Amino acid sequence: MAGEAVGEIRRAPGAILVVVILDDLRQAPLFAGLTDEQLGRLGAVAQTVSLPAGEPVFAQGDPGNAFYLLAEGAVKVVKTFSNERSATIRYVRLGETFGESVLFSDAYPSSTETMEPSRLCCFDTGEFRRLVLAEPALGLLIMGAMAQLLVMLSQRVEELLLPVPARLARFLLDLSEEQGEPRCHLMVTKGELASRLGTVPETLSRTLHRFVAGRLITVQGSTFEVLNRPALEHLAQYDGASLHSRTSDTWAVPRSRDASPSSRV
Protein backbone atom coordinates (compact mmCIF):
# COMPACT_ATOMS: atom_id res chain seq x y z
CA MET A 1 0.00 0.00 0.00
CA ALA A 2 3.04 2.24 -0.23
CA GLY A 3 3.67 4.80 -2.93
CA GLU A 4 4.38 3.32 -6.31
CA ALA A 5 2.94 6.23 -8.26
CA VAL A 6 4.22 8.87 -5.90
CA GLY A 7 7.55 9.56 -7.48
CA GLU A 8 5.92 10.06 -10.82
CA ILE A 9 3.39 12.54 -9.57
CA ARG A 10 5.87 14.46 -7.52
CA ARG A 11 8.09 15.02 -10.47
CA ALA A 12 5.34 17.05 -12.04
CA PRO A 13 5.71 20.77 -11.43
CA GLY A 14 3.58 23.38 -9.68
CA ALA A 15 -0.07 22.97 -10.42
CA ILE A 16 -0.11 19.21 -10.28
CA LEU A 17 1.69 19.17 -6.96
CA VAL A 18 -0.97 21.40 -5.46
CA VAL A 19 -3.61 19.01 -6.66
CA VAL A 20 -1.86 16.17 -4.90
CA ILE A 21 -1.77 18.15 -1.70
CA LEU A 22 -5.42 19.05 -2.00
CA ASP A 23 -6.33 15.42 -2.45
CA ASP A 24 -4.26 14.49 0.55
CA LEU A 25 -5.91 17.16 2.65
CA ARG A 26 -9.38 16.32 1.42
CA GLN A 27 -8.90 12.69 2.33
CA ALA A 28 -7.73 13.40 5.85
CA PRO A 29 -10.62 12.78 8.25
CA LEU A 30 -9.35 15.75 10.23
CA PHE A 31 -10.25 18.16 7.44
CA ALA A 32 -13.44 16.43 6.40
CA GLY A 33 -15.76 19.36 7.14
CA LEU A 34 -13.85 22.03 5.27
CA THR A 35 -15.10 23.74 2.13
CA ASP A 36 -13.06 23.70 -1.07
CA GLU A 37 -12.07 27.26 -0.49
CA GLN A 38 -10.80 26.51 3.00
CA LEU A 39 -8.92 23.50 1.70
CA GLY A 40 -7.39 25.71 -0.94
CA ARG A 41 -6.08 28.16 1.60
CA LEU A 42 -4.73 25.31 3.64
CA GLY A 43 -3.04 23.76 0.66
CA ALA A 44 -1.41 27.08 -0.10
CA VAL A 45 0.64 26.91 3.08
CA ALA A 46 1.50 23.22 2.78
CA GLN A 47 4.51 21.49 1.24
CA THR A 48 4.79 17.87 0.21
CA VAL A 49 7.71 15.85 1.50
CA SER A 50 8.55 12.27 0.54
CA LEU A 51 10.80 10.06 2.63
CA PRO A 52 12.06 6.49 2.31
CA ALA A 53 11.45 3.95 5.07
CA GLY A 54 13.33 4.13 8.36
CA GLU A 55 14.14 7.79 7.97
CA PRO A 56 13.82 10.29 10.84
CA VAL A 57 11.38 13.13 10.17
CA PHE A 58 12.60 15.12 13.14
CA ALA A 59 14.38 14.31 16.39
CA GLN A 60 13.50 15.13 19.96
CA GLY A 61 14.83 18.56 20.81
CA ASP A 62 15.13 19.70 17.21
CA PRO A 63 14.11 23.30 16.80
CA GLY A 64 11.12 23.10 14.53
CA ASN A 65 8.79 25.37 12.68
CA ALA A 66 6.55 22.88 10.96
CA PHE A 67 4.11 20.15 11.79
CA TYR A 68 3.07 17.30 9.54
CA LEU A 69 0.17 15.34 8.17
CA LEU A 70 0.73 11.75 7.11
CA ALA A 71 -0.67 11.35 3.59
CA GLU A 72 0.78 7.99 2.72
CA GLY A 73 3.01 5.41 4.39
CA ALA A 74 3.58 4.91 8.10
CA VAL A 75 5.25 6.97 10.80
CA LYS A 76 5.94 6.35 14.47
CA VAL A 77 6.64 8.72 17.35
CA VAL A 78 9.39 7.51 19.67
CA LYS A 79 11.43 8.44 22.73
CA THR A 80 15.07 7.46 22.48
CA PHE A 81 17.49 7.06 25.35
CA SER A 82 21.18 7.32 25.89
CA ASN A 83 21.94 3.63 25.37
CA GLU A 84 19.92 3.44 22.16
CA ARG A 85 16.94 1.80 23.75
CA SER A 86 13.76 3.40 22.53
CA ALA A 87 10.06 3.29 23.25
CA THR A 88 7.32 3.88 20.74
CA ILE A 89 4.76 6.42 21.89
CA ARG A 90 2.38 6.38 18.99
CA TYR A 91 1.81 5.06 15.53
CA VAL A 92 0.61 7.89 13.31
CA ARG A 93 -2.22 6.77 11.09
CA LEU A 94 -3.03 7.92 7.60
CA GLY A 95 -4.54 11.36 7.64
CA GLU A 96 -3.39 12.15 11.15
CA THR A 97 -1.08 14.98 12.09
CA PHE A 98 2.02 14.90 14.26
CA GLY A 99 4.44 17.42 15.70
CA GLU A 100 1.66 19.90 16.52
CA SER A 101 3.33 20.86 19.79
CA VAL A 102 5.77 22.89 17.80
CA LEU A 103 2.94 25.27 16.93
CA PHE A 104 3.62 26.97 20.24
CA SER A 105 6.81 25.47 21.47
CA ASP A 106 10.30 25.85 20.11
CA ALA A 107 11.33 22.24 19.94
CA TYR A 108 9.84 18.83 19.27
CA PRO A 109 9.17 16.83 22.43
CA SER A 110 9.69 13.44 20.76
CA SER A 111 11.40 11.97 17.73
CA THR A 112 9.59 10.56 14.72
CA GLU A 113 10.61 8.25 11.95
CA THR A 114 9.03 6.65 8.92
CA MET A 115 8.31 2.93 9.02
CA GLU A 116 7.55 2.75 5.30
CA PRO A 117 8.20 5.06 2.37
CA SER A 118 5.92 7.96 3.21
CA ARG A 119 4.49 11.16 1.85
CA LEU A 120 3.93 13.99 4.31
CA CYS A 121 2.22 17.36 4.11
CA CYS A 122 4.27 19.90 5.94
CA PHE A 123 2.75 23.04 7.48
CA ASP A 124 4.84 26.00 8.48
CA THR A 125 3.76 27.05 11.95
CA GLY A 126 3.88 30.78 11.34
CA GLU A 127 1.78 30.60 8.21
CA PHE A 128 -0.57 28.17 9.79
CA ARG A 129 -1.18 30.40 12.78
CA ARG A 130 -1.89 33.30 10.48
CA LEU A 131 -4.31 31.12 8.58
CA VAL A 132 -6.12 30.18 11.77
CA LEU A 133 -6.81 33.83 12.47
CA ALA A 134 -8.55 34.05 9.11
CA GLU A 135 -10.21 30.62 9.32
CA PRO A 136 -11.16 29.96 12.92
CA ALA A 137 -12.77 26.66 12.00
CA LEU A 138 -9.32 25.38 11.14
CA GLY A 139 -8.20 26.23 14.63
CA LEU A 140 -11.03 24.20 16.08
CA LEU A 141 -10.01 21.22 13.97
CA ILE A 142 -6.43 21.35 15.13
CA MET A 143 -7.58 21.83 18.68
CA GLY A 144 -9.60 18.67 18.27
CA ALA A 145 -6.58 16.76 17.06
CA MET A 146 -4.54 18.07 19.96
CA ALA A 147 -7.26 17.13 22.43
CA GLN A 148 -7.17 13.59 21.10
CA LEU A 149 -3.43 13.55 21.56
CA LEU A 150 -3.81 14.76 25.12
CA VAL A 151 -6.13 11.87 25.83
CA MET A 152 -3.79 9.42 24.16
CA LEU A 153 -0.72 10.64 26.03
CA SER A 154 -2.69 10.56 29.22
CA GLN A 155 -3.47 6.92 28.56
CA ARG A 156 0.16 6.24 27.85
CA VAL A 157 1.17 7.75 31.19
CA GLU A 158 -1.43 5.65 32.92
CA GLU A 159 -0.21 2.52 31.18
CA LEU A 160 3.38 3.05 32.18
CA LEU A 161 2.32 3.08 35.80
CA LEU A 162 0.88 -0.39 35.33
CA PRO A 163 2.83 -3.66 35.14
CA VAL A 164 3.66 -5.18 31.77
CA PRO A 165 0.83 -7.75 31.70
CA ALA A 166 -1.73 -4.98 32.15
CA ARG A 167 -0.19 -2.99 29.31
CA LEU A 168 -0.19 -6.00 27.05
CA ALA A 169 -3.79 -6.79 27.94
CA ARG A 170 -4.81 -3.25 27.05
CA PHE A 171 -2.97 -3.40 23.80
CA LEU A 172 -4.55 -6.69 22.80
CA LEU A 173 -8.01 -5.47 23.70
CA ASP A 174 -7.51 -2.31 21.68
CA LEU A 175 -6.10 -4.25 18.77
CA SER A 176 -8.97 -6.71 18.63
CA GLU A 177 -11.43 -3.87 19.00
CA GLU A 178 -9.88 -1.94 16.19
CA GLN A 179 -9.81 -4.89 13.82
CA GLY A 180 -12.78 -7.10 13.14
CA GLU A 181 -13.11 -9.24 16.21
CA PRO A 182 -11.35 -11.59 18.64
CA ARG A 183 -8.87 -12.66 15.96
CA CYS A 184 -6.43 -9.94 15.10
CA HIS A 185 -3.13 -9.40 13.33
CA LEU A 186 -0.09 -7.56 14.56
CA MET A 187 1.19 -5.28 11.86
CA VAL A 188 4.68 -4.91 13.29
CA THR A 189 7.37 -7.20 14.65
CA LYS A 190 7.13 -8.37 18.24
CA GLY A 191 10.23 -6.41 19.03
CA GLU A 192 8.33 -3.32 17.91
CA LEU A 193 5.42 -4.31 20.07
CA ALA A 194 7.76 -4.59 23.03
CA SER A 195 8.96 -1.07 22.35
CA ARG A 196 5.38 0.12 22.06
CA LEU A 197 4.69 -1.39 25.49
CA GLY A 198 7.79 0.16 27.00
CA THR A 199 9.46 -3.17 27.63
CA VAL A 200 11.91 -5.58 25.94
CA PRO A 201 11.27 -8.53 23.60
CA GLU A 202 12.19 -11.13 26.22
CA THR A 203 9.64 -9.89 28.69
CA LEU A 204 6.99 -9.61 26.01
CA SER A 205 7.64 -13.17 24.94
CA ARG A 206 7.31 -14.50 28.47
CA THR A 207 4.18 -12.51 29.16
CA LEU A 208 2.56 -13.73 25.97
CA HIS A 209 3.47 -17.24 27.00
CA ARG A 210 1.74 -16.76 30.33
CA PHE A 211 -1.35 -15.42 28.60
CA VAL A 212 -1.44 -18.47 26.38
CA ALA A 213 -0.89 -20.82 29.31
CA GLY A 214 -3.73 -19.11 31.14
CA ARG A 215 -6.02 -19.60 28.13
CA LEU A 216 -6.51 -15.88 27.76
CA ILE A 217 -5.41 -15.82 24.15
CA THR A 218 -3.87 -17.91 21.42
CA VAL A 219 -0.88 -16.86 19.39
CA GLN A 220 0.15 -18.04 15.97
CA GLY A 221 2.97 -16.05 14.54
CA SER A 222 1.69 -12.52 14.56
CA THR A 223 -1.96 -13.50 14.73
CA PHE A 224 -3.68 -13.32 18.09
CA GLU A 225 -7.07 -14.46 19.21
CA VAL A 226 -8.74 -13.28 22.38
CA LEU A 227 -10.27 -16.24 24.20
CA ASN A 228 -11.13 -14.74 27.55
CA ARG A 229 -11.97 -11.11 27.14
CA PRO A 230 -13.29 -10.53 30.69
CA ALA A 231 -10.05 -11.87 32.18
CA LEU A 232 -8.03 -9.58 29.91
CA GLU A 233 -10.17 -6.65 30.90
CA HIS A 234 -9.63 -7.44 34.52
CA LEU A 235 -5.92 -7.68 33.95
CA ALA A 236 -5.95 -4.34 32.17
CA GLN A 237 -7.06 -2.65 35.38
CA TYR A 238 -4.62 -4.60 37.42
CA ASP A 239 -2.06 -2.44 39.13
CA GLY A 240 0.00 -5.12 40.73
CA ALA A 241 -0.94 -4.54 44.34
CA SER A 242 -4.15 -6.47 44.13
CA LEU A 243 -1.92 -9.44 43.52
CA HIS A 244 -1.72 -10.17 47.21
CA SER A 245 -5.29 -9.26 47.94
CA ARG A 246 -7.07 -11.82 45.77
CA THR A 247 -8.45 -12.48 42.29
CA SER A 248 -5.09 -13.92 41.40
CA ASP A 249 -6.66 -17.26 40.50
CA THR A 250 -7.88 -16.00 37.14
CA TRP A 251 -4.32 -15.29 36.32
CA ALA A 252 -1.87 -17.23 38.41
CA VAL A 253 -0.38 -19.83 36.14
CA PRO A 254 2.19 -21.95 37.92
CA ARG A 255 4.46 -24.07 35.81
CA SER A 256 1.90 -26.87 35.97
CA ARG A 257 -0.42 -27.08 32.99
CA ASP A 258 -3.43 -27.38 35.31
CA ALA A 259 -5.66 -25.61 32.81
CA SER A 260 -7.20 -22.96 35.04
CA PRO A 261 -10.83 -24.07 34.77
CA SER A 262 -12.02 -20.64 35.80
CA SER A 263 -11.24 -19.30 32.38
CA ARG A 264 -14.57 -19.11 30.69
CA VAL A 265 -15.69 -16.77 33.48
Added chain:
Amino acid sequence: MAGEAVGEIRRAPGAILVVVILDDLRQAPLFAGLTDEQLGRLGAVAQTVSLPAGEPVFAQGDPGNAFYLLAEGAVKVVKTFSNERSATIRYVRLGETFGESVLFSDAYPSSTETMEPSRLCCFDTGEFRRLVLAEPALGLLIMGAMAQLLVMLSQRVEELLLPVPARLARFLLDLSEEQGEPRCHLMVTKGELASRLGTVPETLSRTLHRFVAGRLITVQGSTFEVLNRPALEHLAQYDGASLHSRTSDTWAVPRSRDASPSSRV
Protein backbone atom coordinates in the same frame (compact mmCIF):
# COMPACT_ATOMS: atom_id res chain seq x y z
CA MET B 1 -2.44 32.55 50.30
CA ALA B 2 -5.78 30.84 50.02
CA GLY B 3 -9.12 32.57 49.78
CA GLU B 4 -10.13 34.38 52.91
CA ALA B 5 -12.04 37.07 51.06
CA VAL B 6 -13.44 34.73 48.47
CA GLY B 7 -16.58 33.73 50.28
CA GLU B 8 -17.46 37.33 50.85
CA ILE B 9 -17.03 38.32 47.25
CA ARG B 10 -18.85 35.36 45.87
CA ARG B 11 -21.90 36.09 47.96
CA ALA B 12 -22.32 39.30 46.01
CA PRO B 13 -24.73 38.92 43.11
CA GLY B 14 -24.44 39.39 39.37
CA ALA B 15 -22.39 42.37 38.39
CA ILE B 16 -19.78 41.97 41.07
CA LEU B 17 -19.27 38.36 40.20
CA VAL B 18 -18.55 39.26 36.61
CA VAL B 19 -15.95 41.72 37.76
CA VAL B 20 -14.27 39.00 39.76
CA ILE B 21 -14.20 36.76 36.74
CA LEU B 22 -12.80 39.50 34.56
CA ASP B 23 -10.04 40.14 37.04
CA ASP B 24 -9.27 36.45 37.18
CA LEU B 25 -9.10 36.24 33.42
CA ARG B 26 -7.07 39.40 33.08
CA GLN B 27 -4.51 38.12 35.53
CA ALA B 28 -4.08 34.77 33.80
CA PRO B 29 -0.85 34.85 31.77
CA LEU B 30 -2.68 32.81 29.15
CA PHE B 31 -5.03 35.67 28.35
CA ALA B 32 -2.46 38.44 28.69
CA GLY B 33 -2.72 39.68 25.12
CA LEU B 34 -6.49 40.02 24.91
CA THR B 35 -8.32 43.31 24.63
CA ASP B 36 -10.93 44.33 27.18
CA GLU B 37 -13.65 43.52 24.70
CA GLN B 38 -12.31 40.04 24.11
CA LEU B 39 -12.00 39.50 27.85
CA GLY B 40 -15.58 40.61 28.23
CA ARG B 41 -16.83 38.06 25.73
CA LEU B 42 -14.78 35.42 27.42
CA GLY B 43 -16.11 36.34 30.83
CA ALA B 44 -19.63 36.09 29.50
CA VAL B 45 -19.26 32.35 28.96
CA ALA B 46 -17.46 31.70 32.23
CA GLN B 47 -18.77 30.67 35.63
CA THR B 48 -17.01 30.94 38.96
CA VAL B 49 -16.80 27.87 41.14
CA SER B 50 -15.35 27.70 44.63
CA LEU B 51 -14.24 24.48 46.25
CA PRO B 52 -12.76 23.58 49.62
CA ALA B 53 -9.43 21.74 49.85
CA GLY B 54 -9.17 18.08 48.96
CA GLU B 55 -12.27 18.13 46.79
CA PRO B 56 -12.45 16.44 43.38
CA VAL B 57 -13.19 18.79 40.50
CA PHE B 58 -13.88 15.93 38.12
CA ALA B 59 -12.90 12.29 37.93
CA GLN B 60 -11.31 10.30 35.15
CA GLY B 61 -13.98 9.07 32.79
CA ASP B 62 -16.57 11.62 33.87
CA PRO B 63 -18.54 12.90 30.93
CA GLY B 64 -17.64 16.54 30.85
CA ASN B 65 -18.67 19.68 29.06
CA ALA B 66 -16.48 22.24 30.73
CA PHE B 67 -12.84 23.03 31.22
CA TYR B 68 -11.35 25.16 33.96
CA LEU B 69 -8.96 27.95 34.77
CA LEU B 70 -7.38 28.05 38.22
CA ALA B 71 -7.89 31.55 39.62
CA GLU B 72 -6.90 30.94 43.22
CA GLY B 73 -5.75 28.01 45.30
CA ALA B 74 -4.07 24.85 44.08
CA VAL B 75 -5.17 21.90 41.98
CA LYS B 76 -3.50 18.68 40.93
CA VAL B 77 -4.18 16.29 38.08
CA VAL B 78 -3.94 12.63 39.08
CA LYS B 79 -4.36 9.09 37.83
CA THR B 80 -5.97 6.78 40.35
CA PHE B 81 -5.82 2.99 40.32
CA SER B 82 -7.91 0.14 41.55
CA ASN B 83 -6.15 -0.28 44.86
CA GLU B 84 -6.31 3.43 45.66
CA ARG B 85 -2.73 4.11 44.71
CA SER B 86 -2.49 7.27 42.69
CA ALA B 87 0.12 9.17 40.76
CA THR B 88 0.20 12.91 40.29
CA ILE B 89 0.54 13.96 36.68
CA ARG B 90 0.64 17.69 37.05
CA TYR B 91 0.29 20.53 39.49
CA VAL B 92 -1.89 23.22 37.96
CA ARG B 93 -0.51 26.67 38.60
CA LEU B 94 -2.37 29.88 39.12
CA GLY B 95 -3.79 31.15 35.85
CA GLU B 96 -3.38 27.85 34.05
CA THR B 97 -6.20 25.85 32.54
CA PHE B 98 -6.96 22.17 32.94
CA GLY B 99 -9.44 19.72 31.48
CA GLU B 100 -9.07 21.15 27.97
CA SER B 101 -9.17 17.71 26.39
CA VAL B 102 -12.89 17.72 26.97
CA LEU B 103 -13.19 20.44 24.35
CA PHE B 104 -13.24 17.67 21.76
CA SER B 105 -13.53 14.51 23.73
CA ASP B 106 -16.47 13.24 25.68
CA ALA B 107 -14.76 12.35 28.93
CA TYR B 108 -11.91 13.57 31.10
CA PRO B 109 -8.74 11.50 30.72
CA SER B 110 -7.55 12.11 34.29
CA SER B 111 -8.98 13.08 37.65
CA THR B 112 -8.34 16.40 39.34
CA GLU B 113 -8.67 17.58 42.90
CA THR B 114 -8.06 20.74 44.85
CA MET B 115 -5.11 20.83 47.23
CA GLU B 116 -6.24 24.07 48.86
CA PRO B 117 -9.51 25.97 48.91
CA SER B 118 -9.71 27.13 45.30
CA ARG B 119 -11.62 29.36 42.96
CA LEU B 120 -12.05 28.18 39.41
CA CYS B 121 -13.37 29.75 36.24
CA CYS B 122 -15.44 27.24 34.39
CA PHE B 123 -15.94 27.38 30.61
CA ASP B 124 -18.68 25.49 28.87
CA THR B 125 -17.15 23.74 25.88
CA GLY B 126 -20.01 24.43 23.49
CA GLU B 127 -20.08 28.12 24.21
CA PHE B 128 -16.33 28.31 24.16
CA ARG B 129 -16.10 26.70 20.76
CA ARG B 130 -18.67 29.13 19.43
CA LEU B 131 -16.65 31.95 20.89
CA VAL B 132 -13.49 30.73 19.20
CA LEU B 133 -15.20 30.98 15.82
CA ALA B 134 -15.84 34.65 16.52
CA GLU B 135 -12.48 35.31 18.20
CA PRO B 136 -9.83 33.21 16.49
CA ALA B 137 -7.11 34.71 18.68
CA LEU B 138 -8.68 32.93 21.59
CA GLY B 139 -8.31 29.67 19.78
CA LEU B 140 -4.63 30.30 19.25
CA LEU B 141 -4.20 30.93 22.96
CA ILE B 142 -5.88 27.69 23.93
CA MET B 143 -3.91 25.86 21.28
CA GLY B 144 -0.80 27.26 22.89
CA ALA B 145 -1.85 25.98 26.28
CA MET B 146 -2.61 22.59 24.80
CA ALA B 147 0.74 22.49 23.04
CA GLN B 148 2.44 23.11 26.37
CA LEU B 149 0.48 20.26 27.86
CA LEU B 150 1.53 17.99 25.03
CA VAL B 151 5.13 18.77 25.77
CA MET B 152 4.61 18.24 29.48
CA LEU B 153 2.86 14.91 29.04
CA SER B 154 5.53 13.84 26.63
CA GLN B 155 8.12 14.56 29.29
CA ARG B 156 6.07 12.61 31.79
CA VAL B 157 6.03 9.59 29.50
CA GLU B 158 9.75 9.87 29.02
CA GLU B 159 10.33 10.08 32.76
CA LEU B 160 8.33 6.98 33.50
CA LEU B 161 10.60 5.02 31.20
CA LEU B 162 13.53 6.06 33.38
CA PRO B 163 14.47 4.65 36.81
CA VAL B 164 13.43 6.45 39.96
CA PRO B 165 16.79 8.17 40.63
CA ALA B 166 16.66 9.78 37.19
CA ARG B 167 13.13 11.01 37.79
CA LEU B 168 14.10 12.44 41.14
CA ALA B 169 17.16 14.12 39.67
CA ARG B 170 15.01 15.74 36.99
CA PHE B 171 12.53 16.92 39.53
CA LEU B 172 15.18 18.45 41.75
CA LEU B 173 16.84 20.19 38.82
CA ASP B 174 13.53 21.61 37.68
CA LEU B 175 12.64 22.66 41.20
CA SER B 176 15.90 24.47 41.81
CA GLU B 177 15.68 26.07 38.40
CA GLU B 178 12.18 27.27 39.01
CA GLN B 179 13.00 28.73 42.39
CA GLY B 180 15.90 31.07 43.03
CA GLU B 181 18.94 28.83 42.97
CA PRO B 182 20.57 25.67 44.34
CA ARG B 183 18.56 25.90 47.57
CA CYS B 184 14.89 25.16 47.06
CA HIS B 185 11.78 24.31 49.01
CA LEU B 186 9.34 21.52 48.42
CA MET B 187 5.82 22.85 48.61
CA VAL B 188 4.16 19.49 49.22
CA THR B 189 4.73 16.52 51.50
CA LYS B 190 7.29 13.94 50.53
CA GLY B 191 4.52 11.44 50.12
CA GLU B 192 3.08 13.76 47.49
CA LEU B 193 6.46 14.01 45.82
CA ALA B 194 6.61 10.24 45.67
CA SER B 195 3.25 10.24 43.93
CA ARG B 196 4.46 12.92 41.56
CA LEU B 197 7.43 10.72 40.68
CA GLY B 198 5.26 7.67 40.22
CA THR B 199 6.77 5.82 43.14
CA VAL B 200 6.14 5.24 46.87
CA PRO B 201 7.41 7.15 49.91
CA GLU B 202 9.79 4.38 50.99
CA THR B 203 11.61 4.36 47.68
CA LEU B 204 11.77 8.13 47.60
CA SER B 205 13.23 8.22 51.08
CA ARG B 206 15.92 5.71 50.20
CA THR B 207 16.77 7.45 46.95
CA LEU B 208 17.08 10.81 48.67
CA HIS B 209 19.34 9.16 51.21
CA ARG B 210 21.58 7.87 48.47
CA PHE B 211 21.74 11.32 46.89
CA VAL B 212 22.79 12.80 50.21
CA ALA B 213 25.37 10.09 50.83
CA GLY B 214 26.74 10.73 47.34
CA ARG B 215 27.04 14.46 48.08
CA LEU B 216 24.70 15.32 45.27
CA ILE B 217 22.36 17.29 47.49
CA THR B 218 21.58 18.13 51.09
CA VAL B 219 18.18 17.73 52.66
CA GLN B 220 16.76 19.48 55.68
CA GLY B 221 13.10 18.83 56.15
CA SER B 222 11.56 19.94 52.92
CA THR B 223 14.45 22.17 51.92
CA PHE B 224 16.88 20.84 49.37
CA GLU B 225 20.17 22.17 48.15
CA VAL B 226 21.82 21.04 44.97
CA LEU B 227 25.54 20.45 45.58
CA ASN B 228 26.60 18.67 42.43
CA ARG B 229 24.52 19.80 39.54
CA PRO B 230 26.54 18.08 36.81
CA ALA B 231 26.17 14.74 38.55
CA LEU B 232 22.43 15.25 38.86
CA GLU B 233 22.23 16.19 35.21
CA HIS B 234 24.06 13.05 34.31
CA LEU B 235 21.72 10.98 36.43
CA ALA B 236 18.74 12.62 34.78
CA GLN B 237 19.79 11.12 31.45
CA TYR B 238 20.52 7.83 33.04
CA ASP B 239 18.42 5.04 31.70
CA GLY B 240 19.75 2.27 33.85
CA ALA B 241 21.80 0.42 31.27
CA SER B 242 24.80 2.67 31.49
CA LEU B 243 25.06 1.44 35.05
CA HIS B 244 27.30 -1.38 34.05
CA SER B 245 29.27 0.62 31.57
CA ARG B 246 30.96 3.17 33.82
CA THR B 247 30.62 6.49 35.66
CA SER B 248 29.12 4.57 38.50
CA ASP B 249 31.69 5.98 40.92
CA THR B 250 29.94 9.33 41.07
CA TRP B 251 26.95 7.50 42.31
CA ALA B 252 27.74 4.12 43.81
CA VAL B 253 27.21 4.32 47.55
CA PRO B 254 27.73 1.04 49.38
CA ARG B 255 26.11 0.46 52.72
CA SER B 256 29.21 1.61 54.59
CA ARG B 257 28.87 4.98 56.29
CA ASP B 258 32.27 5.86 54.83
CA ALA B 259 32.47 9.52 55.41
CA SER B 260 29.16 11.09 54.82
CA PRO B 261 29.04 13.46 57.78
CA SER B 262 26.69 15.52 55.68
CA SER B 263 23.95 13.00 56.38
CA ARG B 264 22.34 15.46 58.71
CA VAL B 265 19.17 14.12 57.14
Added chain:
DNA sequence: CGGCTCCTTGAGGTTAATCAATCCTGGTGG
Protein backbone atom coordinates in the same frame (compact mmCIF):
# COMPACT_ATOMS: atom_id res chain seq x y z
C1' DC C 1 1.83 13.33 77.84
C1' DG C 2 -0.75 10.74 74.53
C1' DG C 3 -2.35 10.69 69.85
C1' DC C 4 -1.54 12.03 65.23
C1' DT C 5 0.55 12.20 60.77
C1' DC C 6 4.41 11.91 58.15
C1' DC C 7 8.80 10.16 57.34
C1' DT C 8 12.31 6.72 57.80
C1' DT C 9 14.49 2.16 58.15
C1' DG C 10 14.68 -2.85 57.74
C1' DA C 11 13.60 -7.38 55.76
C1' DG C 12 11.61 -9.97 52.17
C1' DG C 13 9.60 -10.93 47.84
C1' DT C 14 8.09 -9.89 43.10
C1' DT C 15 8.80 -7.77 38.64
C1' DA C 16 11.26 -7.16 34.88
C1' DA C 17 15.86 -6.01 32.65
C1' DT C 18 20.24 -8.11 31.27
C1' DC C 19 23.21 -11.58 29.45
C1' DA C 20 23.79 -15.56 26.85
C1' DA C 21 22.37 -19.36 24.20
C1' DT C 22 19.21 -21.72 21.38
C1' DC C 23 15.52 -22.09 18.22
C1' DC C 24 12.67 -20.99 14.35
C1' DT C 25 11.61 -19.41 9.72
C1' DG C 26 11.96 -17.65 5.46
C1' DG C 27 15.26 -16.82 1.88
C1' DT C 28 19.41 -18.41 -0.82
C1' DG C 29 22.47 -21.06 -3.34
C1' DG C 30 24.46 -25.44 -4.12
Added chain:
DNA sequence: CCACCAGGATTGATTAACCTCAAGGAGCCG
Protein backbone atom coordinates in the same frame (compact mmCIF):
# COMPACT_ATOMS: atom_id res chain seq x y z
C1' DC D 1 15.64 -31.00 -2.25
C1' DC D 2 18.43 -29.74 1.22
C1' DA D 3 22.27 -27.43 3.75
C1' DC D 4 23.00 -23.00 5.17
C1' DC D 5 22.38 -18.40 6.91
C1' DA D 6 20.52 -14.05 9.08
C1' DG D 7 16.97 -11.98 11.80
C1' DG D 8 13.75 -12.29 14.79
C1' DA D 9 11.85 -14.91 18.59
C1' DT D 10 12.25 -17.76 22.50
C1' DT D 11 14.15 -19.69 26.81
C1' DG D 12 17.02 -19.98 30.94
C1' DA D 13 19.87 -18.00 34.60
C1' DT D 14 21.17 -14.09 37.00
C1' DT D 15 20.77 -9.63 38.96
C1' DA D 16 19.03 -5.14 39.89
C1' DA D 17 15.10 -2.28 40.94
C1' DC D 18 11.52 -1.31 43.64
C1' DC D 19 7.14 -2.42 45.88
C1' DT D 20 5.11 -4.41 50.09
C1' DC D 21 4.74 -5.24 54.85
C1' DA D 22 5.99 -4.08 59.38
C1' DA D 23 8.20 -1.60 62.89
C1' DG D 24 10.18 2.33 64.73
C1' DG D 25 11.32 7.65 65.03
C1' DA D 26 10.28 12.73 64.77
C1' DG D 27 7.62 16.66 64.84
C1' DC D 28 3.00 18.73 66.19
C1' DC D 29 -1.01 19.85 68.33
C1' DG D 30 -4.74 19.21 71.88
